[in-house]
Amino acid sequence: MSSSLRAAGGIxxxxxxxxALTMAQAPARAAAKKVVFVPCSxxxxxxxxxxxxxxxxxxxxxxxxxxxxxxxxxxxxTALPPITGNVTMIGGPSTALRRDPNIAVARILQVxxxxxxxxxxxxxxxxxxxGAGGGGILNNGxxxxxxxxxxxxxxxxxxxxxxxxxxxxxxxxxxxxSNSTTGSGGGVINLGxxxxxxxxxxxxxxxxxxxxxxxxxxxTHLIQSTIDRNVATGTGGGIYNVATTTLxxxxxxxxxxxxxxxxxxxxxxxxxxxxxxxxxxxxxxxDNCSPPNTISGCVH
Numbered sequence: 097m098s099s100s101l102r103a104a105g106g107i108x109x110x111x112x113x114x115x116a117l118t119m120a121q122a123p124a125r126a127a128a129k130k131v132v133f134v135p136c137s138x139x140x141x142x143x144x145x146x147x148x149x150x151x152x153x154x155x156x157x158x159x160x161x162x163x164x165x166x167x168x169x170x171x172x173x174t175a176l177p178p179i180t181g182n183v184t185m186i187g188g189p190s191t192a193l194r195r196d197p198n199i200a201v202a203r204i205l206q207v208x209x210x211x212x213x214x215x216x217x218x219x220x221x222x223x224x225x226x227g228a229g230g231g232g233i234l235n236n237g238x239x240x241x242x243x244x245x246x247x248x249x250x251x252x253x254x255x256x257x258x259x260x261x262x263x264x265x266x267x268x269x270x271x272x273x274s275n276s277t278t279g280s281g282g283g284v285i286n287l288g289x290x291x292x293x294x295x296x297x298x299x300x301x302x303x304x305x306x307x308x309x310x311x312x313x314x315x316t317h318l319i320q321s322t323i324d325r326n327v328a329t330g331t332g333g334g335i336y337n338v339a340t341t342t343l344x345x346x347x348x349x350x351x352x353x354x355x356x357x358x359x360x361x362x363x364x365x366x367x368x369x370x371x372x373x374x375x376x377x378x379x380x381x382x383d384n385c386s387p388p389n390t391i392s393g394c395v396h
Contacts (some may be wrong), residue, residue, distance in 0.1 A: 152183075170202075188218070206230070207234070225252065229277075241268065242272065255281065257272070259289075267293070270294045278347070282301045286312040305333045318341070318346045327328075347378075352381040360381045361380035364385070377395075381396075
């Protein structure tokens with residue numbers, strides 16, 4: 097095994113691995129924007145997002161602040177106003193967006209078709225999605241996550257992130273952990289175009305398929321990332337694929353599928369295609385890849 101794979105096996109090491117991305121793999125960077133500074137106030141942040149939807153804006157969030165949303169922007173749906181414009185939000189250190197436990201249902205962020213969100217240095221916590229999925233973030237436009245942590249989110253599909261059929265997302269140097277879903281994609285469900293680079297999906301659970309990530313249409317590219325310790329009640333403890341998934345210098349280990357023969361590491365359903373390049377799928381339960389001999393380079 098290469099030294100890069102050994103490093104990827106360490107706790108959080110994949111998060112530190114910065115993969116070089118081509119412009120084709122990531123949404124184009126936005127032009128220069130207006131900059132606003134938002135105090136540690138959820139209503140002030142909601143107002144800033146509403147204004148940024150009209151004028152492209154970089155929102156600088158307060159450090160050491162939890163924006164605790166007690167009044168959702170869309171009742172029964174989304175905590176903060178949906179992104180319809182060109183918005184960047186930068187936090188840190190220790191900046192969090194969190195659903196207040198007293199709100200029954202509210203995902204944290206939603207990007208509508210035609211909208212773009214760049215989120216950097218932010219914790220996205222405790223979101224609960226409605227029928228559309230994506231407890232942390234529902235993306236139907238363009239989404240870039242850099243150095244974020246998404247944890248404790250839940251929904252019917254895509255506990256942390258749901259990436260829609262016409263959507264484009266890049267997840268870079270980000271941790272997606274301890275999220276859950278009653279359906280598929282405990283960490284992430286992808287129906288569009290998704291690149292995950294230098295990131296870690298760990299400890300997520302799904303009620304059906306894809307404890308870590310489920311690709312049900314479109315294409316998912318995993319680069320220098322770690323998919324570990326995820327659980328699927330159905331199949332595909334680490335990864336569930338019915339479309340196209342490629343792994344480059346990526347480690348899939350210690351995941352579990354409850355269904356016997358269900359692909360503890362990866363479950364591929366025809367006509368789906370999974371391609372491994374300098375990657376390792378190992379020590380998953382009850383098997384590494386399912387069906388046997390359908391993923392080149394993966395030992396059952």
